[in-house]
Amino acid sequence: PYLMPLAFASLLGGMTTLVGTPPNIIIASFREAATGDAFTMFDFTPVGLGVALAGVLFIALIGWRLIPTRQAQATPGETIEIADYMTEVRVTEDSRYVGRLVRDLEELARDDVAIVGLIHRGRRYGAPSSYQIIDTGDVFIIEANPEDLRSFVDETGFRLEGFSNIRSDVDKAVASDDVALLEAVVVPNGQIEGRNAAGLHLHSEYGVNLLAVSRSGARIASRLSRVVLQAGDVLLLQGRTELMLAALPRLNLLPLADRDLRIGQPRRLVIPVAVFVGALLLTIFGLLPIHVSLVAAVTLLLLSRFITLQSAYQSINWPIIVLLGAMIPVGGALESTGGAARIAALVTDLGHTLPPWTILAIVLVTTMLLSDVVNNSTAVILMAPVAMGVSEAMGASVDPFLMAVAIGGSSAFLTPIGHQSNTIVMGPGGYKFGDYWRMGLPLDVIIVSVSVPLIMWVWPLGI
The missing domain is CATH 3.30.70.1450 (Regulator of K+ conductance, C-terminal domain)
Structure with a gap:
C-alpha cells in the first residue's frame, strides 16, 4: 500500500518550487507574458507548502487505508519465478x-x-x-x-x-557478472506502448530478452510476442549489462529493480550535481531564467563529456515534446481568436450570483479534472489562457488564477495516466485503474479546501 502514497507525495512536493514540476515553469512563462515578470523560484512555496503538508498528513493518517490491498510485484525471481x-x-x-x-x-x-x-x-x-x-x-x-x-x-x-x-x-x-536481470516499467506515451514484442524485435535490435510481463501485479500467461504492452506494465528483461544500459533509454523504459546493474558511477555524479545546483542558484538569485540556466547546465555537461550527445538525445521524451509543441499553438489560438475570452465570460457570468472565491475554485477544479486525463503540462497550457481571461473579465489580479492552474495541474490523483509517477507504481503496486480515485478524490477535496484560502491570502484577488 506504500507505492501509491509515494507517487502522490512526489506530486505534492513538486508544488512547492518553480522547478518542482513542469507546470510551474509553464505558468511562470504565462505570468511573464501577462505582467512582464515571471514567478520566481519560491513564489510557489507559500501555497504549495501548505497544500503539500495537508496532503501528506491526510495520506499518512487516513489515505493509505483507502487503497485496496493486492499482491504487489516483487523483485525479479520472486513474484515471477x-x-x-x-x-x-x-x-x-x-x-x-x-x-x-x-x-x-x-x-x-x-x-x-x-x-x-x-x-x-x-x-x-x-x-x-x-x-x-x-x-x-x-x-x-x-x-x-x-x-x-x-x-x-x-x-x-x-x-x-x-x-x-x-x-x-x-x-x-x-544473471552473472556481465549479464543483468531487471524489471522495467512501460511509461505513458513511450516508444513501446501499444506495441507487441514481435514488432519490437527486442533481441535482434537491442540485444535483450523479454522473459515475462506483469500487469497489475499478475503475470501475463499468454504468448509474449502477442501481448500488446500498456503503460504501467512491468517487463522482466535479461541481457548483457552494456546492452541493457543502452536499450532502456531507447525503449523509454524506467528500471524498477536490478541485480548488480550499475546505472552510474558515484564519483562521476559529483560534478553533474554541482552543475545542476549552480543552475538553480543562478535562477534563485535572478541572474538567469530557469529555462536558460538548465539548458546551459546540459550544454556544459555535454562539452565536458560527462554525458554523451547520444544519451542526452535518447533521454528526451519526444512524444511529450511533440504533444506540447502541438498544444502551445492551441493555447495561443484560444487567446488570439477570443475563445479563451468567451469561455472566461461563461465562467464569470456565474460571478453575478456566486462569490469570487468560487470562480477561483472552478478554475482550480477544472484544471484538476483535465490533468487527470491528459498530460499535466498540456492541461496547464490549455487552462492558463482561460484563467487569464477570467481574471481580466473580473477585473482581478492574474496571479491567483495562474496559481490555481498551477496547483490544479499538479493534482492528477484520480487516474494512473495523469502523471508518470502514478503510472510507474501501477504495475509494481498491483493497482488497477479504479484504485486511484479511492485516495485521490478525498485528497482533491482537501487540496481545494486548503489551496483556495491560501491563494486568496497570499495572492489577493485585488477586487
Whole structure:
C-alpha cells in the first residue's frame, strides 16, 4: 500500500518550487507574458507548502487505508519465478543447426522463445551472442510456453533435458557478472506502448530478452510476442549489462529493480550535481531564467563529456515534446481568436450570483479534472489562457488564477495516466485503474479546501 502514497507525495512536493514540476515553469512563462515578470523560484512555496503538508498528513493518517490491498510485484525471481518457465534443451548430433549460429535459432524462435543461456563445453553463458557457433552437446536454456516449446523442439531436433538442475543453471545463466536481470516499467506515451514484442524485435535490435510481463501485479500467461504492452506494465528483461544500459533509454523504459546493474558511477555524479545546483542558484538569485540556466547546465555537461550527445538525445521524451509543441499553438489560438475570452465570460457570468472565491475554485477544479486525463503540462497550457481571461473579465489580479492552474495541474490523483509517477507504481503496486480515485478524490477535496484560502491570502484577488 506504500507505492501509491509515494507517487502522490512526489506530486505534492513538486508544488512547492518553480522547478518542482513542469507546470510551474509553464505558468511562470504565462505570468511573464501577462505582467512582464515571471514567478520566481519560491513564489510557489507559500501555497504549495501548505497544500503539500495537508496532503501528506491526510495520506499518512487516513489515505493509505483507502487503497485496496493486492499482491504487489516483487523483485525479479520472486513474484515471477523464473525457473518455473524455463527449460533446458540439448543439441543432438543429427540436428540441422549444428555448426550454425545462435542467430539462426533466434530467427526461428522470433520472440516466442527466449534464449537466455547457453552451456557450451561445460561453461555457462548468459544471453549468448548471436554469433556463437552451435556445437553438438550444447545445452540451451530457453523460456517458452508449452506450445512454443513443442514447436521449437520439433523444428530444431533438439532433445529436452532433465529438470534436476534447472534452477541452479537458470540462476547462474540469467544473471552473472556481465549479464543483468531487471524489471522495467512501460511509461505513458513511450516508444513501446501499444506495441507487441514481435514488432519490437527486442533481441535482434537491442540485444535483450523479454522473459515475462506483469500487469497489475499478475503475470501475463499468454504468448509474449502477442501481448500488446500498456503503460504501467512491468517487463522482466535479461541481457548483457552494456546492452541493457543502452536499450532502456531507447525503449523509454524506467528500471524498477536490478541485480548488480550499475546505472552510474558515484564519483562521476559529483560534478553533474554541482552543475545542476549552480543552475538553480543562478535562477534563485535572478541572474538567469530557469529555462536558460538548465539548458546551459546540459550544454556544459555535454562539452565536458560527462554525458554523451547520444544519451542526452535518447533521454528526451519526444512524444511529450511533440504533444506540447502541438498544444502551445492551441493555447495561443484560444487567446488570439477570443475563445479563451468567451469561455472566461461563461465562467464569470456565474460571478453575478456566486462569490469570487468560487470562480477561483472552478478554475482550480477544472484544471484538476483535465490533468487527470491528459498530460499535466498540456492541461496547464490549455487552462492558463482561460484563467487569464477570467481574471481580466473580473477585473482581478492574474496571479491567483495562474496559481490555481498551477496547483490544479499538479493534482492528477484520480487516474494512473495523469502523471508518470502514478503510472510507474501501477504495475509494481498491483493497482488497477479504479484504485486511484479511492485516495485521490478525498485528497482533491482537501487540496481545494486548503489551496483556495491560501491563494486568496497570499495572492489577493485585488477586487
